[in-house]
Amino acid sequence: MANDSKIVPVPVLRRMPAYLSFVKTLQKQGEKYVSSTRIAEYMEIDATQVTKDLSHTGISGKTRVGYEVDNFVEILDDFLGFNKMNNAFLVGAGSLGGALLQDKGLRNFGLNIQKAFDVDKSKIGTKINDVEIFHIDQFRGMPTECNVAIGIITVPADCAQAVADLMVAWGIKAIWNFTPARIKVPAHIAVQNSTIYTNLAILFNKLHGQE
Numbered sequence: 001m002a003n004d005s006k007i008v009p010v011p012v013l014r015r016m017p018a019y020l021s022f023v024k025t026l027q028k029q030g031e032k033y034v035s036s037t038r039i040a041e042y043m044e045i046d047a048t049q050v051t052k053d054l055s056h057t058g059i060s061g062k063t064r065v066g067y068e069v070d071n072f073v074e075i076l077d078d079f080l081g082f083n084k085m086n087n088a089f090l091v092g093a094g095s096l097g098g099a100l101l102q103d104k105g106l107r108n109f110g111l112n113i114q115k116a117f118d119v120d121k122s123k124i125g126t127k128i129n130d131v132e133i134f135h136i137d138q139f140r141g142m143p144t145e146c147n148v149a150i151g152i153i154t155v156p157a158d159c160a161q162a163v164a165d166l167m168v169a170w171g172i173k174a175i176w177n178f179t180p181a182r183i184k185v186p187a188h189i190a191v192q193n194s195t196i197y198t199n200l201a202i203l204f205n206k207l208h209g210q211e
C-alpha cells in the first residue's frame with residue numbers, strides 16, 4: 001500500500017533511480033517479473049529495504065513471482081517524475097552549462113532546458129543543441145511567460161547568489177545549483193546542490209584509505 005506522506009526520505013530517493021534502471025534493463029531483456037530479492041542482490045542491500053522503499057510508490061508485488069516489470073517501470077517512472085516533462089532555464093552557458101545543454105539524456109529524466117542565459121556577448125543569440133542563449137537582462141518575466149519553474153545555475157560561484165535572487169524574483173520555484181556557493185533563498189524555494197567534486201573526494205578517500 002502506498003505511504004500517505006508525499007515526503008520521501010532522500011536516501012530512498014537516491015536508491016530508486018538505480019532500481020528503475022535495473023528493472024528497465026530486465027524489461028529490455030524481455031523479463032516479465034522481478035522479485036525484491038533480485039533487486040536487493042543487484043543493489044547489494046537487504047530485500048526488506050527494497051520492499052520498504054517501494055512501499056512509498058504504491059507498487060505491489062505478487063507472492064513468489066514479485067513485481068510485474070512493465071508495471072514497475074511505469075509506476076516508478078511516474079513516481080520519480082521522470083515521465084512528465086519539466087521545463088527549465090539554465091543560467092551560465094559555459095563549459096558545464098554547455099555540457100548540460102548537450103546532454104540529451106536529461107529529457108529522458110523529465111528535464112527540458114528550454115532557454116539559456118549568459119552575459120558573454122559572443123554567446124548571445126547562438127544555440128547549443130538547439131537551445132538559444134539569451135542575455136541575462138532578458139531573464140525577467142520569462143519564467144512566467146514560458147511557464148518555467150526550474151532554474152539551473154552554472155555561473156562562477158561569486159555570481160551564484162545574484163542569479164538565484166534574480167530567479168526567485170521572477171518566479172522560479174526550484175533551483176538546481178551546480179556552483180560550490182551555498183545560495184540563500186526563501187524557504188518555499190526548493191534547492192538541490194550538485195557537485196561531482198564531492199563524489200571525487202569520497203572516491204579519493206576510499207582509494208587512499210585502502211593504502
Ligand SMILES: NC(=O)c1ccc[n+]([C@@H]2O[C@H](COP(=O)([O-])OP(=O)(O)OC[C@H]3O[C@@H](n4cnc5c(N)ncnc54)[C@H](O)[C@@H]3O)[C@@H](O)[C@H]2O)c1
Pocket residue numbers: 091092093094095096097117118119120136154155156157159163177178179180194195196197
Ligand atoms: N557541480 C559540479 O560538479 C561542477 C562541475 C564543474 C563546474 N562547476 C561549477 O559550475 C560553475 C561554472 O563552471 P564552468 O567551468 O562551466 O565555468 P565557465 O567559466 O566555463 O562558465 C561560466 C559561464 O557563466 C557566464 N556568466 C558569468 N557571470 C554570469 C552572470 N552573472 N549571469 C549569467 N551568466 C554568467 C560566463 O559568461 C560563462 O559562460 C562554477 O561555479 C563551477 O565551480 C560545478
